[in-house]
Amino acid sequence: xxxxxxxxxxxxxxxxxxxxxxxxxxxxxxxxxxxxxxxxxxxxxxxxxxxxxxxxxxxxxxxxxxxxxxxxxxxxxxxxxxxxxxxxxxxxxxxxxxxxxxxxxxxxxxxxxxxxxxxxxxxxxxxxxxxxxxxxxxxxxxxxxxxxxxxxxxxxxxxxxxxxxxxxxxxxxxxxxxxxxxxxxxxxxxxxxxxxxxxxxxxxxxxxxxxxxxxxxxxxxxxxxxxxxxxxxxxxxxxxxxxxxxxxxxxxxxxxxxxxxxxxxxxxxxxxxxxxxxxxxxxxxxxxxxxxxxxxxxxxxxxxxxxxxxxxxxxxxxxxxxxxxxxxxxxxxxxxxxxxxxxxxxxxxxxxxxxxxxxxxxxxxxxxxxxxxxxxxxxxxxxxxxxxxxxxxxxxxxxxxxxxxxxxxxxxxxxxxxxxxxxxxxxxxxxxxxxxxxxxxxxxxxxxxxxxxxxxxxxxxxxx
Numbered sequence: 099x100x101x102x103x104x105x106x107x108x109x110x111x112x113x114x115x116x117x118x119x120x121x122x123x124x125x126x127x128x129x130x131x132x133x134x135x136x137x138x139x140x141x142x143x144x145x146x147x148x149x150x151x152x153x154x155x156x157x158x159x160x161x162x163x164x165x166x167x168x169x170x171x172x173x174x175x176x177x178x179x180x181x182x183x184x185x186x187x188x189x190x191x192x193x194x195x196x197x198x199x200x201x202x203x204x205x206x207x208x209x210x211x212x213x214x215x216x217x218x219x220x221x222x223x224x225x226x227x228x229x230x231x232x233x234x235x236x237x238x239x240x241x242x243x244x245x246x247x248x249x250x251x252x253x254x255x256x257x258x259x260x261x262x263x264x265x266x267x268x269x270x271x272x273x274x275x276x277x278x279x280x281x282x283x284x285x286x287x288x289x290x291x292x293x294x295x296x297x298x299x300x301x302x303x304x305x306x307x308x309x310x311x312x313x314x315x316x317x318x319x320x321x322x323x324x325x326x327x328x329x330x331x332x333x334x335x336x337x338x339x340x341x342x343x344x345x346x347x348x349x350x351x352x353x354x355x356x357x358x359x360x361x362x363x364x365x366x367x368x369x370x371x372x373x374x375x376x377x378x379x380x381x382x383x384x385x386x387x388x389x390x391x392x393x394x395x396x397x398x399x400x401x402x403x404x405x406x407x408x409x410x411x412x413x414x415x416x417x418x419x420x421x422x423x424x425x426x427x428x429x430x431x432x433x434x435x436x437x438x439x440x441x442x443x444x445x446x447x448x449x450x451x452x453x454x455x456x457x458x459x460x461x462x463x464x465x466x467x468x469x470x471x472x473x474x475x476x477x478x479x480x481x482x483x484x485x486x487x488x489x490x491x492x493x494x495x496x497x498x499x500x501x502x503x504x505x506x507x508x509x510x511x512x513x514x515x516x517x518x519x520x521x522x523x524x525x526x527x528x529x530x531x532x533x534x535x536x537x538x539x540x541x542x543x544x545x546x547x548x549x550x551x552x553x554x555x556x557x558x559x560x561x562x
Contacts, residue, residue: 103129104138104174108155109146111340112304113180115255117144120179120207121247127211131247135166140175140214145182147270149439156182160194167197175199175217179207181274184233185445191229203233204275205260208241239279243288252300252494252524253338254293258286258324259305264343267381267448268370268410268441271306278306283313283324290328299524300336300492301328309342309351321346322354329358335526336492336509337361341368341408344392345384352399364434364511365396368408372427373420376413379453386427393431404434404480404510411469412441412462414453421465428472434480434510436473440466474536481512481534488544489514491529493522505538513538 103124107117120142121131132138141163145156156178167173177200178190184203191198199217202210213230239260248254261276262269290301303324305311313319319327328337337360344367355361371377374385384392396403409428411421428436440462443450491514497503504518506527515538516529528548531541 100128100130101139102132102137103140103142104132104135105142105144106159107144108152109144109148109180111255111302112257112306113144113146114249115246115257115304116180116204116207117142118246118248118255119241120144120210121249122245123208123211124214125247126245127214135163135174136170136172138174140177142177142179142210145178145180147181147185147274147444149442151442152182153186156190157193160197164194164197175214177202177210177214179210180204181270184274185270187233188231191231198229200230201232205236206232206234208236235276237279239281240285241281241289243285243292246289248293248296248298250298250494252298252492253336254290254296254298254301255304256286256289256293256301257281257304258311259308262306264307265381265448266370267379267453268413268444270444270447273446275306278310280312280314282315283319283327284315286324287327287331290334291331294331294333297524299334299526300338300494301334303328303337303339305339306341307343307346308339309346322351325351325354325358325361329360334360338364338511341366344369344389345382347392347396349395349399352396355403356399362511363400363402363509364404364406365400366406366408367393367396369427370408370410371413371416371420372424373416374423376416376420379415379449380410380413381448386423390427390430402510404512405431406435406511407431407433407437409436409438409469410441411438411465412457412459414441414449414455414457416441416457425469425472428469428476432476432480433473434512435477436469438466438469438473478534478536481536481539484512484531484539485534486531488528488530488548489541490526491516492526493518493524495523496520515540516542518543 105117107113135141146152176198178198179202183201190201200213202213213232216230258281260279262272263278265272309321311321311324369389370380372386443455489508491506491508493504493506495505497505497515502517503515505515507513514529527543528546529541530544531539533540
């Protein structure tokens with residue numbers, strides 16, 4: 099009987115994709131997937147350390163698995179992967195003695211089946227060992243084609259860069275994922291082709307600074323050149339990417355976005371703060387004014403593009419005046435969506451070592467509540483402008499709220515809910531928007547010939 103595995107994923111899209119890769123490796127090694135820890139022979143916890151309490155979440159989950167063994171006598175092999183594993187290392191084994199068997203870092207995931215086999219199936223033997231630890235670096239970022247077990251039937255994640263060299267003072271990624279390493283262009287293009295051949299209609303390119311790509315196997319091929327190569331793949335409808343850095347956005351890239359219809363009309367452009375003084379302390383290497391000038395240039399060249407961003411409040415030394423500048427920048431840009439967070443110290447970062455976390459938590463809470471209130475108002479207004487308008491929607495899932503409802507996204511990344519049959523998943527549908535909220539809109543499918551000439555998002559290369 100095949101052994102069963104469960105992977106629990108926390109964090110970003112790159113973590114989700116790493117879990118897809120680990121799932122493929124385990125299935126190649128003879129494991130089968132299961133949905134519950136009580137049925138698993140192996141539980142992999144894929145962790146994220148970008149936000150606060152990441153470590154506590156891990157140890158809470160390990161405690162639950164300890165309780166499962168105590169209450170039900172079910173004692174699976176437990177592997178801890180991801181950024182917290184890389185960050186904490188042997189501490190995970192010490193703090194979770196009797197639970198965690200394997201700790202593997204972010205660059206060791208391809209060795210997961212070997213590490214699991216090294217632990218052994220006999221529990222008594224495992225408990226006499228200190229556990230298996232592998233935090234080894236790996237500069238080889240190639241990945242076997244066809245191994246990844248993709249979890250989404252419509253879109254595919256494809257990593258193009260591993261690691262980061264920016265060293266923003268608040269960010270733990272360079273310490274947990276290592277220095278910047280580029281995947282070969284040929285490998286990326288082959289993986290996108292394979293994903294499209296398997297029925298995926300959308301691809302999302304991943305990298306900590308995705309627009310810093312420079313192909314190691316094709317001199318002169320930068321991120322724009324990679325986009326052009328992927329755009330030519332037949333059967334692909336949409337291209338997304340996350341996340342570009344503002345200081346690496348250039349005219350050539352914007353011109354390509356304007357010229358290539360498969361590139362979605364959405365640009366995630368993390369700003370982090372509206373204050374130049376705070377941005378300097380964050381080591382972002384742009385100013386408030388240069389960011390706003392970039393936004394103006396983007397909107398000149400791409401008038402239909404939707405902008406989203408990341409924002410941190412309560413960074414060390416952030417005064418009321420600095421936060422007011424964050425609010426005013428948010429009001430000026432009118433982002434279509436925003437991920438906002440209260441600052442928390444991350445281990446080993448420059449801010450943690452050099453800048454005291456001196457903004458009281460109550461003040462951080464007040465500020466993030468004010469920022470999120472403003473952003474909800476902006477999003478509600480922007481989505482409200484779509485009422486009565488037709489949009490092209492790539493249907494990617496059944497709704498979590500209603501059995502008869504589907505969900506999808508426009509090219510500009512607006513979530514659209516609509517009634518329809520499951521057979522529509524994977525198709526691009528014309529939808530007339532009937533009502534809107536701050537986080538999504540609702541509508542009904544219409545025939546393209548009813549609305550031709552008025553379609554919003556038609557540049558997304560619809561597949562009907």
